[in-house]
Amino acid sequence: MSVVIEFDNVSRQFVRRQNASTIQERFMGLIRGLPPAEAFWAVRNISFAVEAGQSIGLVGHNGAGKSTILKLMTRVLEPTSGRVATRGRIAALLELGSGFHPELTGRENVFLYGSLMGFSRKEMLRKMPEIIEFSEIGQFLDTEVKHYSSGMYTRLAFAVATAVEPDILITDEVLAVGDEAFQRKCIDRIYGFRRAGKTIVFVSHALDVVRSLCDVAVWLDHGEMKAYGSAVEVVDAYLVDVNERERAEFEQRSKEEEPDQEWRERMRRGTREVEIVRVQLLDQDGNERVTFRTHEPLTIRIHYVAHEPIERPVFGVGLHHESGAWLTGPNTGFDGYVIPAIEGAGMIDYHIPKIPLLGGRYFVSVSATDHTQLHAFDVHDRMYPLIIHSDGVKQRYGMLFTEGVWQWHP
């Protein structure tokens, strides 16, 4: 196999201007001797090699350096140090605004792009019907592209870039623009390229696509290469990191934010002879958490106070997806778990040995009712957030993890 893209210890420096917005600030900066600009490394010591026919994904947080790597690949930028080598015809779909000339019409831009890629006008004329069909640009083909919407622009750019038969296709977040049907079309075409043995460089926050489309991936973190290897492993490692950061952020925020009393009262109903005073989501070690993983054990603990003796109360829990779908609503009544009578403070646990939910945001409800389940003492409707992560879980569509078994009968 021949190497078609090679980064050899590549670094690129930029200069970040200080944000002195007023003349006074700038003046103060001068007399205090502050530097007017600060150099920083957008990417640093990056080395990897892509072989012909391989697909490589670049993942990382915003500002990690992904676009800089693509610009180095396409020679829009030169490295400050190190060496970038590429072999073959490259078609790049970089961010909006690059590529097309705003004053030219769509048709003129198609010819211009073609000639830059080494195609004659006649050859581009032959490709034109397919470009028009794929881009769905219709009558706007003869309009200047500065009047295009971002969706139209991307559709035409994608159609042209993929029509010129590149050896290497580089795409940067194209899937974020345009409607779902068009995104599907783009993905299908990218998969077609892959089947045709072309090399693909793919930057996206759509990690599922990176995982299934790419052979290898690079994880960039503040300009440095944190991991490089099989796409599945790199994406999973990156996801664990993203999830961990998200969880820490969420838990910090929950601690800082005063619960909105008004909102709580709106989500609550019942006559309060039995009052639910606290609800905890506990992990297997008894720690209170908001974030759990698919298949982890979860205990929902309801602390209550019965202000008078209540016979045969029924306690229940509900799980809801953030979209509003009510996924399940077990209670002690349905399960035949009889609590003879309560009075004063106590607690009841609902234990789920393996959470059957896939990654997403969910809400927990809890309830205390009388034995007929018609009279509500205290119902907390979707008051408790539950975040599920599915790192390492193979199923990823929908909300539920099904423990089904496949059997083939040829």
Ligand SMILES: Nc1ncnc2c1ncn2[C@@H]1O[C@H](COP(=O)(O)OP(=O)(O)OP(=O)(O)O)[C@@H](O)[C@H]1O
């Ligand atoms: N021309 C430039 N001048 C100065 N700084 C720049 C320039 N281009 C990029 N940067 C900075 O370099 C860093 C890396 O940016 P880059 O666009 O490569 O990140 P990214 O991973 O593509 O981010 P995103 O996912 O948000 O597109 C950022 O801090 C960015 O602000």
